[in-house]
Amino acid sequence: MSEMDGTMYDVSLPHALLGLLAVEPRSGYELTKAFEADLGRYAWQAGHTSIYPELNRLLADGLLEVTREGARGSRTYAVTPAGREELRSWLLAPPRPAGKVRNEQVLRMFLLSALDPDDALTVLRTIAEKTGAAAAELRRVRAENGPPVNRGAAGFGLLAAEFGLRQYDAVRGWALWAIEQYEAAGVGSSGGGGPAAVLDESRSGSS
Amino acid sequence: MSEMDGTMYDVSLPHALLGLLAVEPRSGYELTKAFEADLGRYAWQAGHTSIYPELNRLLADGLLEVTREGARGSRTYAVTPAGREELRSWLLAPPRPAGKVRNEQVLRMFLLSALDPDDALTVLRTIAEKTGAAAAELRRVRAENGPPVNRGAAGFGLLAAEFGLRQYDAVRGWALWAIEQYEAAGVGSSGGGGPAAVLDESRSGSS
DNA sequence: TTCTTCATGTAACTAGTTACATGATTAC
């Protein structure tokens, strides 16, 4: 094997698993669902094909233990003291500057300035609309039945919902601001040319 | 080869490159720096070892062309009409629900509920502090010399800076909110026990 | 008994990183 000497784990899937299991012991199958519902929506995604091997690795490393073997071969995992310590030290350690970011949504936003202004406005309006709807939906769900998901698992759902909400609002606010900038620059009515240059002076007009 | 029939590209590195080059033709080296400075900070990261092969692929696909060959073997790439069209259709296409998210920072926040409240508060305070400082710095830089980076390349820097700012503020706001929740639940003074359960009722106290 | 869901796994592939390697140009 290669799970050796108590190693670094600067990766994150293992910590996501430790975190979910620290809140509440679960089986691999349940973890898979948790990723689809909770974590996967905002923070980290993983399919069962990543999860199961990782669980076995964490087990071999002594960070997890099997607390129950149920029907059709299911195993319920719980975090060991060593696992708790690993999670704690990872969370308390200073994350590398700004952390790893790879967000397709954000990428799309940034590439807007490469589009011609009319297209950019279309995209911005869609973003504003979608994030507005998503935020409203989240608010509705939360108001109706408290923590939207994971009701049994305490704070997780609350923190996540609030974070998602603020995130949506921030993105929507940005989109609306960007639309204003474009419109103030006279796009959409006066045709191309002069003042649009504020946000997009260097497009070569090609194609 | 395998760059065949005008294919799907639901990936994103190629689009990031097309986007940057649509704003302004650059060499692979310059793109690498742009990823470090601009895009890489918020949206997508890539090292030169991913970029160069990808440029060659896009070139072979006819989405890019070499417009200049400079000193020590440098090639300046520009987007072809086909490339512009590819970028445009990708940006206008409806992104898959919520987009791919894999953000380590966000993961850390979510796992907070797995920590005991005192540790969680420490992390939250650090987050609030760090994002506050980052936002202040961004504001300062922007106020001083307009678009912080990429001054020659038009709107990109402006949109990015504003987005980053709102993002920082949102995260900071969330962290402060979360701190309030924990404190309202009586953590940090009254010791563990009763009301802390609001945010963390199910920690099994094990170890 | 058939279909669905639960529950786990392997194999092949894709994307991206780290480490290694090379050479040209500019600054001192």
Place this chain on the structure above:
DNA sequence: GTAATCATGTAACTAGTTACATGAAGAA
């Protein structure tokens, strides 16, 4: 001439995805 930076690349590895595969348990 020596060091730093510009500029590109290859090879080996890691992480994660998709497709494939299996079987048990419960519902119809």
